[in-house]
Amino acid sequence: MSAEISVITIDGPSGSGKGTVATLLARQLGWNFLDSGALYRILALAAEKHGVALDDEVRLASLAASLDVRFGAEGEGATVILLEGENVSESIRNETVGAGASRVAALPQVRSALLQRQKDFRMSPGLVADGRDMGTVVFPDARLKVFLTASAEERARRRFLQLKGKGDDVNLASLIDEIRARDERDTQRTVAPLKPADDAVLLDSTALTIEQVLERILSEAARRDLA
Numbered sequence: 001m002s003a004e005i006s007v008i009t010i011d012g013p014s015g016s017g018k019g020t021v022a023t024l025l026a027r028q029l030g031w032n033f034l035d036s037g038a039l040y041r042i043l044a045l046a047a048e049k050h051g052v053a054l055d056d057e058v059r060l061a062s063l064a065a066s067l068d069v070r071f072g073a074e075g076e077g078a079t080v081i082l083l084e085g086e087n088v089s090e091s092i093r094n095e096t097v098g099a100g101a102s103r104v105a106a107l108p109q110v111r112s113a114l115l116q117r118q119k120d121f122r123m124s125p126g127l128v129a130d131g132r133d134m135g136t137v138v139f140p141d142a143r144l145k146v147f148l149t150a151s152a153e154e155r156a157r158r159r160f161l162q163l164k165g166k167g168d169d170v171n172l173a174s175l176i177d178e179i180r181a182r183d184e185r186d187t188q189r190t191v192a193p194l195k196p197a198d199d200a201v202l203l204d205s206t207a208l209t210i211e212q213v214l215e216r217i218l219s220e221a222a223r224r225d226l227a
């Protein structure tokens with residue numbers, strides 16, 4: 001029974017470091033990894049490719065249900081994401097796709113079309129699931145639920161350094177505004193809003209390094225006999 005396979009969920013807003021931490025945690029435990037945000041990003045990209053409007057809920061839900069997407073390992077723990085056979089690992093990470101993902105993620109029919117696809121990642125020996133509603137909706141029976149946050153300013157600063165490093169021309173103040181607007185949309189939506197599960201462990205990463213966050217999660221996992 002898949003319900004016997006342990007799940008650790010890591011939810012929180014973008015820039016909290018959850019993607020990096022969840023990847024490292026999965027690698028350390030030797031477990032499977034679900035990047036649920038990537039599914040919403042892939043859907044936004046597929047919509048653009050197929051000329052589906054980002055508010056056409058019915059067509060988006062049917063696109064989500066039939067999405068030809070594959071996640072494959074590519075050495076050193078890196079994952080390659082294929083949409084209809086095309087490598088989209090890089091292109092789903094841009095700001096436009098991120099904004100589109102946030103819009104499609106607000107649609108109830110889209111979320112339910114992607115639900116089973118996310119549950120299917122629960123495979124032996126265990127799963128680390130990264131997202132916004134992993135602990136509240138998709139895996140409510142997870143053995144450990146972490147809600148990772150950081151201040152909007154710190155998250156914007158991290159994103160700023162990341163984009164600068166790629167040579168992009170970015171403005172810190174507008175990044176802070178964008179992050180606040182995204183938070184507002186993600187926390188205020190009626191379906192599966194971004195909020196900690198009642199039984200989640202809350203962690204604020206504003207003043208912590210990735211290693212420190214990982215260490216705390218591993219000690220919570222050990223207390224539950226998961227690590």
Ligand code: DC
Binds near residue numbers: 036037101105106130
């Ligand atoms: O984590 P991310 O930035 O890749 O997520 C992209 C968008 O998808 C984000 O705006 C919120 C949404 N999302 C969601 O609604 N539920 C999830 N489980 C994961 C992401």
